Amino acid sequence: MKLRFYFLVLLSCFFILDVMGQAKKEVYGTVLDDANKSEPVSPDVETRVLIFNTKAAAEDAYDKIVGATDPQIFLSPDDEVRPDINGKYTAVVAENGALIVIPGMIGSCEPVLEYVNGRREITTYVQVGIMLDAVFIDGETTIIEPTQIAGEQFGNVNELPGLNIPLPANLSKSNSRLVIAPYVVNHSKRDTTYFRIPHVYEGTEFSRTQSRWIGFDAKHDSLSGYVSKTEFIKPGERNVFVWNDTLVFPNSKDNFQLLADVTLEDYLGVYYTKHAELSTRYTRRPLQLLEYELNEYSLDPMKYKEMPTPQKRSEAVDVSLTFVLGEAKLDPDNPENEIELQALTDRLLNIVNEASTTLKEVYFTSAASPDGVYANNQILAKKRLNHAMELILSKLPRYNRERLYSHADSRVASWTEVAKAMEDSSYIAEAGEVRAIIEKYKSQDLQSAKIKQLPCYDLIREKFLPLFRNITCTYMAETYRALSPSEILELYNDSVDYRTGKKQFQLYEYWHLFNLVKDSMELEKLYRQAYDYSKTIVTAGKPKGKPWALAANNLAVSYLKRDTLDLSILEPLVDRSVRNCNVRRTMGGILTDVINIEEIVANQLIMYIKAEQYENADVMGQILPKTEKYGIFKSLTTCLRGGYRYNRLADPNERAVAREAFEAVKNSSPINNVVMCLAMSTLRYTKEAQRLLEDETVFPAGDPNPKVYYLKAITYSRLGDAFFMQAMQSLQLALQLGGEEYENIARTDGDLPEDLKEMCGISENG
Amino acid sequence: MKTCVRIFCIFMILLAGTFGVAKAQNLSLKTNGLMLGAGLPNVGMELVTGSRTSLEFSAFGAYKPYTLDIKMFGLQPEFKFWLSGRALTREYVGVTLLGVTYDMKIKNKSYKGDAAGLGLTVGYSIPLNARCNIEFSAGVGGYLFRQVRHSVNDNENDYIEQGYDIINSKGFKLLPSKLAVSISYILK
Numbered sequence: 001m002k003l004r005f006y007f008l009v010l011l012s013c014f015f016i017l018d019v020m021g022q023a024k025k026e027v028y029g030t031v032l033d034d035a036n037k038s039e040p041v042s043p044d045v046e047t048r049v050l051i052f053n054t055k056a057a058a059e060d061a062y063d064k065i066v067g068a069t070d071p072q073i074f075l076s077p078d079d080e081v082r083p084d085i086n087g088k089y090t091a092v093v094a095e096n097g098a099l100i101v102i103p104g105m106i107g108s109c110e111p112v113l114e115y116v117n118g119r120r121e122i123t124t125y126v127q128v129g130i131m132l133d134a135v136f137i138d139g140e141t142t143i144i145e146p147t148q149i150a151g152e153q154f155g156n157v158n159e160l161p162g163l164n165i166p167l168p169a170n171l172s173k174s175n176s177r178l179v180i181a182p183y184v185v186n187h188s189k190r191d192t193t194y195f196r197i198p199h200v201y202e203g204t205e206f207s208r209t210q211s212r213w214i215g216f217d218a219k220h221d222s223l224s225g226y227v228s229k230t231e232f233i234k235p236g237e238r239n240v241f242v243w244n245d246t247l248v249f250p251n252s253k254d255n256f257q258l259l260a261d262v263t264l265e266d267y268l269g270v271y272y273t274k275h276a277e278l279s280t281r282y283t284r285r286p287l288q289l290l291e292y293e294l295n296e297y298s299l300d301p302m303k304y305k306e307m308p309t310p311q312k313r314s315e316a317v318d319v320s321l322t323f324v325l326g327e328a329k330l331d332p333d334n335p336e337n338e339i340e341l342q343a344l345t346d347r348l349l350n351i352v353n354e355a356s357t358t359l360k361e362v363y364f365t366s367a368a369s370p371d372g373v374y375a376n377n378q379i380l381a382k383k384r385l386n387h388a389m390e391l392i393l394s395k396l397p398r399y400n401r402e403r404l405y406s407h408a409d410s411r412v413a414s415w416t417e418v419a420k421a422m423e424d425s426s427y428i429a430e431a432g433e434v435r436a437i438i439e440k441y442k443s444q445d446l447q448s449a450k451i452k453q454l455p456c457y458d459l460i461r462e463k464f465l466p467l468f469r470n471i472t473c474t475y476m477a478e479t480y481r482a483l484s485p486s487e488i489l490e491l492y493n494d495s496v497d498y499r500t501g502k503k504q505f506q507l508y509e510y511w512h513l514f515n516l517v518k519d520s521m522e523l524e525k526l527y528r529q530a531y532d533y534s535k536t537i538v539t540a541g542k543p544k545g546k547p548w549a550l551a552a553n554n555l556a557v558s559y560l561k562r563d564t565l566d567l568s569i570l571e572p573l574v575d576r577s578v579r580n581c582n583v584r585r586t587m588g589g590i591l592t593d594v595i596n597i598e599e600i601v602a603n604q605l606i607m608y609i610k611a612e613q614y615e616n617a618d619v620m621g622q623i624l625p626k627t628e629k630y631g632i633f634k635s636l637t638t639c640l641r642g643g644y645r646y647n648r649l650a651d652p653n654e655r656a657v658a659r660e661a662f663e664a665v666k667n668s669s670p671i672n673n674v675v676m677c678l679a680m681s682t683l684r685y686t687k688e689a690q691r692l693l694e695d696e697t698v699f700p701a702g703d704p705n706p707k708v709y710y711l712k713a714i715t716y717s718r719l720g721d722a723f724f725m726q727a728m729q730s731l732q733l734a735l736q737l738g739g740e741e742y743e744n745i746a747r748t749d750g751d752l753p754e755d756l757k758e759m760c761g762i763s764e765n766g
Numbered sequence: 767m768k769t770c771v772r773i774f775c776i777f778m779i780l781l782a783g784t785f786g787v788a789k790a791q792n793l794s795l796k797t798n799g800l801m802l803g804a805g806l807p808n809v810g811m812e813l814v815t816g817s818r819t820s821l822e823f824s825a826f827g828a829y830k831p832y833t834l835d836i837k838m839f840g841l842q843p844e845f846k847f848w849l850s851g852r853a854l855t856r857e858y859v860g861v862t863l864l865g866v867t868y869d870m871k872i873k874n875k876s877y878k879g880d881a882a883g884l885g886l887t888v889g890y891s892i893p894l895n896a897r898c899n900i901e902f903s904a905g906v907g908g909y910l911f912r913q914v915r916h917s918v919n920d921n922e923n924d925y926i927e928q929g930y931d932i933i934n935s936k937g938f939k940l941l942p943s944k945l946a947v948s949i950s951y952i953l954k
Contacts, residue, residue, distance in 0.1 A: 209855045212814065214815075214853065
């Protein structure tokens with residue numbers, strides 16, 4: 001019993017001791033180089049001491065380190081210290097804990113596991129291998145390797161300053177010629193777009209001795225015009241040839257790159273060729289995410305109302321009069337004769353008596369049916385015509401009759417016309433009989449005689465022959481009266497010729513139609529008709545060739561509303577040599593023209609912006625007045641063409657203008673604030689962009705706008721590797737929220753590093 | 767001697783005649799400074815005959831230079847192949863012929879005769895500007911000679927028979943065929 005008691009006491013002592021052994025103590029350690037036992041490890045080798053309070057955790061970590069291939073493996077020591085220059089350190093560790101001494105990077109040298117085991121001083125010897133002294137080597141490239149220029153693209157214009165071809169000393173010879181042939185490729189369409197002018201540099205000896213080449217003629221050297229007269233290849237030393245270029249691409253969306261074929265030749269031929277990339281594969285488009293609204297400007301129609309002009313109008317009226325058979329007298333038994341005659345007479349008298357119209361010409365044509373003897377019919381037709389003319393014209397005042405040009409024409413219809421009329425009325429069989437007779441007998445008299453014998457002759461005589469006994473009266477009147485809006489609309493609705501533009505309305509009438517027609521597509525057609533027609537005429541305030549401002553502006557506004565571009569509509573109305581709006585030109589006190597109507601200039605500016613022709617848009621912006629209405633346009637166009645970079649300008653006036661434009665656009669919205677900061681490409685502005693993006697009062701957390709996250713991705717990627725994870729997370733969010741649109745933007749964006757795009761799964765080809 | 771002069775003049779006339787024909791070829795006029803320094807006036811013309819070849823024809827003579835009793839006249843055509851790839855520029859190798867007639871008295875000995883031979887030359891031409899070159903060249907060749915050799919105190923008539931010199935010395939020698947620092951000017 002006693003023995004058992006003492007055993008238990010002894011056992012509990014061990015337990016207590018063990019617990020006491022887990023108390024942390026200060027341990028003084030020294031790390032020395034195993035190769036030279038008295039020396040600490042070289043300070044070039046960064047040594048770490050990981051502290052573990054339990055042996056098991058230390059052993060686990062040690063196994064991880066020994067088997068590690070990645071020096072960045074995750075370890076979770078309880079603490080970590082680094083020895084000083086003498087290799088000494090102090091660690092607070094449990095007495096039965098352990099230390100792992102790691103010289104250098106994980107994987108470079110063997111770590112050492114030290115169990116504390118209650119020790120207060122631990123000396124560790126590590127093997128670090130043989131340290132070599134640093135060696136500095138001066139190297140020089142022996143091939144042509146140009147520095148790729150990361151251009152900035154504004155719209156479809158890419159500026160590439162500092163394009164260069166460095167020629168190493170080993171390739172620089174006095175008797176050589178360097179030919180640089182740049183060309184632009186479209187990576188999106190995998191096509192060569194166009195070639196740039198070549199750059200040719202010669203060694204002095206090559207240049208001097210060209211003419212000694214037998215048969216040489218400079219006129220036949222296609223490169224002679226491109227040889228530099230100021231820069232030469234200096235033999236035996238490194239030459240760098242630099243030039244600037246601005247590329248204008250066919251569009252702004254595709255990914256373009258400037259490449260070059262570089263060739264070196266001497267007297268014996270080509271001795272070096274290189275396919276060089278002069279610009280980076282992806283360009284920076286700093287303003288592609290800029291936000292702006294482009295609202296069209298309409299003209300006040302009341303200011304552009306046109307005056308009516310006299311117009312000749314002609315009308316043709318069919319008058320159906322029946323005559324006594326075989327005579328030139330109207331049939332008195334037909335009351336319609338009187339009615340028809342009276343209607344025509346009244347119409348002519350109305351014209352004559354109305355102040356705004358003048359009856360100028362009257363044509364009468366009469367026809368007689370082919371029934372009977374042709375010659376008699378002809379005489380009869382003429383007599384009937386003269387009778388009808390006498391009846392009608394006698395009603396007109398003598399004054400007007402004397403000033404009226406009248407003409408009459410009579411004819412006898414043919415049986416062929418009768419047969420056609422019968423066919424049109426579905427009397428095919430009967431018409432066939434008539435045609436058979438026409439074919440057989442050439443004389444109309446004989447035809448008449450034979451047709452009379454046909455069984456269907458009664459039908460012909462009653463139904464069809466009267467159709468060919470008529471008189472038509474056509475009169476031409478000059479109208480000096482403006483049509484009323486309802487008349488204009490009626491004419492537009494009823495007349496196919498006017499609707500299709502075969503006949504033209506007056507500009508005054510178009511003006512009314514613009515207000516009366518409601519359908520937008522019909523209106524657009526009217527605007528186009530009026531626009532085209534107005535270019536052919538001269539009116540007050542509009543010289544020939546210049547379109548009507550109202551029609552042009554309305555047409556442009558209609559196009560802009562449905563995102564259609566046509567830069568030619570308003571161009572004739574903008575005079576770029578005049579740098580003001582609403583300039584009135586007069587001659588002898590009479591207004592002849594108004595130049596650069598401000599609404600038109602503003603709409604043309606919008607067209608240019610939408611067409612991404614920012615240089616032209618900026619020209620329009622310079623014409624517009626500096627008012628609150630247009631002030632933002634001026635700043636916007638300056639920025640869009642890249643003129644906001646005030647920090648690159650030397651002239652103080654230009655700096656002030658650029659700065660003003662920069663600030664105006666920057667302060668127009670929070671997004672624009674960030675975009676403009678990033679567009680400046682300086683560390684200060686990048687940090688300001690970071691500050692803005694991280695400010696939750698500006699961009700609240702959880703903002704669903706993908707643009708915010710895309711801008712964050714750009715900002716963080718510029719701040720360095722420390723922000724890589726944040727850049728990646730932001731870009732992933734942007735892609736998630738923005739979808740394919742943002743993926744396409746990111747694919748060709750030179751602002752995002754390639755590894756970031758790769759990590760986010762953005763492939764080059766989509 | 768007179769025959770040589772006649773041949774030289776005919777050749778120069780023929781060469782000048784090509785002036786109008788060789789429209790696309792360079793023609794240069796040159797002189798050897800070292801020979802001038804030695805009292806041997808000389809002149810040569812060089813015609814580019816191909817993209818890497820040229821033909822030079824030069825003549826030299828001397829009449830008692832520096833009071834030495836030396837008279838000589840020589841002609842030296844040379845064909846050059848330009849290793850650099852361009853005629854009249856940088857390095858070349860060539861083949862030259864040399865023909866010379868001489869009459870000289872040196873150290874109480876009289877030598878009168880003719881020599882002719884073939885040699886190889888190498889050279890390097892430096893373009894100074896579009897028209898001027900400076901050329902360094904040297905060569906060696908083998909020459910056959912025949913001469914009348916006697917002491918200056920002897921009676922010369924003893925060595926003439928029926929108006930012709932009695933050749934009493936013949937031989938073959940390896941000699942420098944060319945040593946030149948020439949200045950040339952491209953005429954066209």
